[in-house]
Amino acid sequence: MAEPLWQWEDLVAAAHGDADGAPALRVTGFAIDSRSLEPGDVFVALKDARDGHEFVPAAFKAGAAAAIVSRRYARGGSGPSGALLRVDDPLRALEGIGRAARARSNARIVAVTGSVGKTGTKEMLRLCLDTAGPTHAAEKSYNNHWGVPLTLARMPADSAFAVLEIGMNHAGEITPLAEMVRPHVAVVTTVEPVHLGFFPSVEAIAEAKAEIFVGLVPGGTAVLPRDNPHFPLLRERASAVGAQIVTFGYHEEADFRALQVDLGPRGSSVIAGHGSQRFPYRVGAPGEHYVRNSLAVLATLGAVGADAMRCLPGLARIAAPAGRGARTLLDAPDGQILLIDESYNANPVSVRAALAAMAVTPRETFGRRVAVLGDMLELGEESPALHRGLKEAVDAAGVDLVVACGPMMRLLYDELAPSRQGPWAPSSVELEPALLGAVQAGDVVMIKGSLGTRMAPLVAAMLARFGPGRPGG
Ligand SMILES: Nc1ncnc2c1ncn2[C@@H]1O[C@H](COP(=O)(O)OP(=O)(O)OP(=O)(O)O)[C@@H](O)[C@H]1O
Ligand SMILES: [Mg+2]
Known part of the structure; x- marks a missing residue:
């Protein structure tokens, strides 16, 4: 035993x-x-x-x-x-146990923060590092004042690697968690206008993410998104605590850089470069955002001393979870519908990522692209502009029909040509019958909105009408 x-x-x-x-x-x-x-x-x-x-x-x-x-x-x-x-x-007690777990551990510890992509990156790191040694990782999105100490408390003493997710809604929340985790490697996936209602600017969000560096062990490494407009700020804050800096992205100065990316409906093929080294690998979940996160994973593998070549095949096993891009093939009367469930949450960057990922599915298989969008919450004064601003991404993804709910998404909806306006309703409950009437065989249907907008019942309604369905790409 x-x-x-x-x-x-x-x-x-x-x-x-x-x-x-x-x-x-x-x-x-x-x-x-x-x-x-x-x-x-x-x-x-x-x-x-x-x-x-x-x-x-x-x-x-x-x-x-x-x-x-x-x-x-x-x-x-x-x-x-x-x-x-x-x-x-009891919360203080859990923190004490978390600290004791950290103190007794010889694991190489990775902490992941960022406006989006934390859980995806954490899960990819888990899959990769598991091939190098016993790996402990946070459950789900356990990333807050109780999720972080709980994850530490659960860490087996003989773990070789641990991957924690650290999240925040307000300035100052990351500092105590980072000090508890004391990571060897701190990853910032990206900085975006998420929870912007709680911050004066996106720059202030970058400052709050940079709190993670405070917890780094001496000589620790910061893994930073080179393409992000706030990269200089992150670099400065990481340098200020003496961190080693490793960057990832598409930027030609990125240390771990995407050289060739083929996006497909069932995942992507990537060739990444680091100096003269080449890393060819496959990412199991579709979407360019998974590719980006995979570059952060690659950069992290080296920083924790794992053999990247040996670990990278783990990336092929990543699957988008329910509510976060899971794909299901449904049977409609005259054919199939591809349902993409993004109902768990939404913000400007993740809606763009989801729209782009839906467009990866070729028209030959699913001819009509239907985006079912609910309000993005917690965006403060910028909210109307951020909703209207999605139009470009809707265009770029070639969305044929927008089905929408909520007063904010109405603003985007009103920007569209009538031929692209599907039904709109004030709330997701009121939208349900119209949505079921609007979709048909041959559609790819992507459903996304903030948790508080309650889009998950629309996914459930689709499954009830056309389901149970099977995993699809
Ligand atoms: N690098 C990225 N760039 C843009 N969008 C992304 C990126 N990574 C993930 N996303 C989008 O954000 C959604 C959430 O991803 P994920 O669960 O990994 O984020 P998270 O940071 O853990 O979120 P939470 O704070 O809710 O726990 C995805 O479904 C996808 O739409
Ligand atoms: Mg998460």
């Missing part, structure tokens, strides 16, 4: 808490949600929308090895029966 993730005494010490009751059973993981708890997990009772303390009994029922709590429970009767670790604040 593999080593347990934590010895109980070490965990109690790292959490700065008091053990209450019998020691925990074998600790094999951590959970903050009793519904997804696996037997052997330590349940951490965080306060979020609801107080995790309410779910301690459910956690033990699901097989929790222990629970980290700040509440005093009466023993016996209806109180929890398992091992408790009592602390002042």
Whole structure:
């Protein structure tokens, strides 16, 4: 049997808490949600929308090895029966465990931030590094004040590599997380107007991303997007902390540079260059943005001391996840529809990326391009202009029909010739029947909008009408 993730005494010490009751059973993981708890997990009772303390009994029922709590429970009767670790604040305790996990680790640690592309890059790094040694990586988009310490706490002591995602909505949020992670390599995928409503400018977003360099270990490496307009600022901030700098992109001065890129509906073929070295590889998910992120991966592999040639075949195994570009072939009465599910979120750069990726599918297979677009949120005063500004990308992608919802997307919609205006509705719920009436066999249908615009039900409606479907390209 593999080593347990934590010895109980070490965990109690790292959490700065008091053990209450019998020691925990074998600790094999951590959970903050009793519904997804696996037997052997330590349940951490965080306060979020609801107080995790309410779910301690459910956690033990699901097989929790222990629970980290700040509440005093009466023993016996209806109180929890398992091992408790009592602390002042479970979130602080989780951070303490995260720091202890980092302190005991000999892994080469990569932290990924950026306005978009963090999870895609993290998943590609996981696939690549796994071929070089045991690799621990964040689950989903666990990148915030609890996601980062949770990911560290879950890191096995014998990991050779770890890949963490660090996100932010506001200035100052990355600093404490980067100091907790202390990465050897800090990757900035890109800087874009995402969450712009919380920042005075995109430059201020670049400053906030640059907080990641503060956490770099001495002699650590910053992997930077050479094509980004804010590259000089990032370089300056990284240099200021003494980081080594490695760049990626299409720019002729990029250290890891795309020399040849063939975009296809099932993925891309790339030849990248580094000095006189050539790296031919395949990226399993379609879209130019995946190619860009793959260049960041290539640059990172060298920086963590992995053999890039050996690791790169991992990139062929990347697949776009549900809500983030997953492709499904659906059966319509007279043929097929290709559904691209981008419903998880949207901002100006990711909508452009998604439109471009939909255009990679040749007209011979799917003749009509239908973009189903919902409002992009959190864009502040620039929001109307940023919505209207998508017109160029809609044109460049050869979109034949725009089906839209929300007051902001109405602004883009009004820019279009009537022949390209499909149905529009104030909300996604109201759009649903019209969308189902507007699509037909031979369409590629890409659905995208911010999470708050609720585009996922439209994907579900397409699957219910034409599904279940099968993975398609
Ligand atoms: N390098 C890139 N350039 C432009 N768009 C990108 C890039 N990488 C990803 N995208 C777009 O952003 C979407 C989200 O990608 P991903 O999940 O990797 O981002 P993220 O940074 O993890 O997002 P979140 O902050 O929501 O966790 C993708 O579906 C794609 O549309
Ligand atoms: Mg993410």
